[in-house]
Each structure stands twice: as structure tokens, then as C-alpha cells.
Amino acid sequence: MRIDRIEVRHVTMPLLYPWRTASHEIAAIDSLLIKVTSGDLEAWAESCPFGTPDYSPEYAAGAFAMLRDWLAPAVVGTGIDSGGLLQQRLAHFKGNYFAKAALDVAWWVLEARRVGKPLHTLLGGRRNRVEVGADFGVMDSLDDLVAAVDDAVRAGCRRVKLKFRPGWDLNMLEAVRSTFPDLTAHIDCNAAFRLSDLDLFRAVDRYGLAMIEQPLQHDDLLDHAKLQERIDTPVCLDESIVSVKSAEHAVELGSCRYVNVKPGRVGGLTVAKSIHDLCRDAGVGCWAGGMLESGVGAAVCLALATLENFTYPADIFPSSRFYTQDLAEPAVSFETSSDGGWHAVAGDEPGIAPAPKPDLLEQLTADRFVIEA
Secondary structure (H helix, E strand, C coil): CECCEEEEEEEEEEEEEEEECCCCEEEEEEEEEEEEEECCEEEEEEECCCCCCCCCCCCHHHHHHHHHHHHHHHHCCCECCCHHHHHHHHCCCCCCHHHHHHHHHHHHHHHHHHHCCEHHHHHCCCCCEEEECEEECCCCCHHHHHHHHHHHHHCCCCEEEEECECCECHHHHHHHHHHCCCCEEEEECCCCCCHHHHHHHHHHHHHCCCCEECCCCCCCCHHHHHHHHHCCCCEEECCCCCCHHHHHHHHHHCCCCEEEECHHHHCCHHHHHHHHHHHHHHCCEEEECCCCCCHHHHHHHHHHHCCCCECCCECCCCHHHCCCCCCEECCCEEEECCCCCEEEECCCCCECCCEECHHHHHHHEEEEEEEEC
């Protein structure tokens, strides 16, 4: 399949309320929307590195420049017959995973459209429905948090993720657990702590959490292995897993029992699928993360989450939780199952259904480039 044209837009999408974690506080999501064309076929994809290098070393304006100056020129006008071949063509550019993911995800969506299959089917998904959870950032008060969790539980949510940072830690867990003693829950530390905080994490053990996500440094594997040896709660790695190699090392060291897989963070769906397969074979659980993307990125994460070893409820949300108006339509569909639980439902259209709304895309675009063969 020959790539004839690549268009990339850096967009800034205002949030309904600030998103606060241990590593950053943001009022808008900076993301990259990419359209790739081959003959009469075109496909939209998304990669969302945020506007500042707080979650990862990458940020949206930098990834945009990397695509414009290096990655897109290396691909446009060439024939790409597999995700593996695309990754090989980009391999000599070091790092820049979110930038590479934009092209890789776009290739997969375009290929799914070419062969007339939904993206989740092309990836090898085993189902079209994925249970999802609810995430809660640092709020103005514990009462606000407990009320928000209560709303989610009443709506059918069976899993919550709680942002965890110094000052919003055991006190926050005590407030939630005392109100919802049986709710499946985990905490996300966004790399805010160190191995010297071992006593804190031993205290976390008593709350019966499903996992502790990314407790230590963003690029660490060794200290996570030491931590996992000394606590009962499973460790989940997020920021530390950026490639198949880092996943291999994490498995070998025993750094975690779960991996949060985000297509953008690891360089695209080709790599995400390989990490899933590696973890499946090693007995390490996976689940699909998100970056508060528009409906385009949410549909991609949903397709990935249909693979068999994604066994924990995913971070895929109705856009109304974060945005007045989603940049893309149609929205990802959600439903409550007969036995409880929220589920996102993948469509049966070739590729993915959501695409940017032209007028809103123009309004939210901060920068744009087009490269043609």
C-alpha cells in the first residue's frame, strides 16, 4: 500500500475542568490528528502526548515537528505492506514514540479500510465489547471525590482508578475505601514516589487494591522489581514501558504483574500488539490505557482492548466526561451490561467510525502541515 499524502494537525481541546495528577495539571489536551491517504482511501488516527513533557519526555509541538521534518518524509511516497515494515522504516529515529504512533496507528486504520474489516478484527480482537472503568484525578476535596465515585458506581461502574500523590494518598484511600469497601479500585502514582517510600506502599497493602500503577520513576524497571518483591499489591507499569524491549526486561526482572498499554506511549498498534503477546505468554495481565483523546483515539484504544489478554477494565470514557463537544463523531458507543458494568462497543465499520468534525477541527487547530508524494 503506497502512502500518497500525510496531513497532521496539532489540536488543543479545552477540558471541562482541570485534570490533576501527581505529575501535571492541565486545562486542555494537546493532541495530534493525522490523516493518511492511499489512492482513493483515507484514514484518520490520533496520538496524544499532551502539551508539556510532564507525562513523558515528548510533547505535542515537538512530536508535530518530528513528524513534519523527519518521520512523514521518510514514509510518504513509499509502499508499506505491514506495521512491522513501517516500524523498520522508522527504527533509525531514536525514541519519539508518540510521533511514530501517529503514523503506525494511521497505517492500521487505513489497512483495515482497504481490506474492509473493523480495526479490532484486523488486530485479532476476540470480542467487540470491552468493560471500562472510571478515573478520578486530584479534586478540590475528599467529599467531591467520594461523591464523584458514588455517581460512577450508581451508573454501573465496577472499577475506579484514583490518582495518588503526596498529600492526596492514604487519606484519600481511607475516604474511598471506607465508603466503598468492595469496589475494585487501584491507584495511579504517575511516577511521583521513590523506593524510599516503601513504608507508604506497605501501608497501601491493607486497602486491598487491584494494583499500584507506576509508583516509581518514569524510566525505572529495577526499583519497581525491588518494590514488587516487598509488597503484596500488584505493581502495574505504565510510563516505564515504551517498547517491546522494555517490556521484556520488566518481565525478566519481575518489575510488575500488570502492564497498562497505550498505543501512543509505545509507538503504535504494531508495538502495542507485540507487548500484549509478550505479556500474555509470560502470564502478565494487560489493560488499555488512554490519554483523554478525542473520539478518534478512543476508538483506536477500544480496538486494541479487544485482544484476549486485556483482562482489566479499560480507560476509555464517554467524551462528555471531559469535553463540552467531542472533536470527532460518531461518538464511541457505551452500554451497561445485564450483569452490571460499563462496556464500550466497537463498531463493525471498516477501520474505525469516528472522524474529526471539519468546522471544530479548524477551530481547535494550532498548527498543520501536509506532505504529498
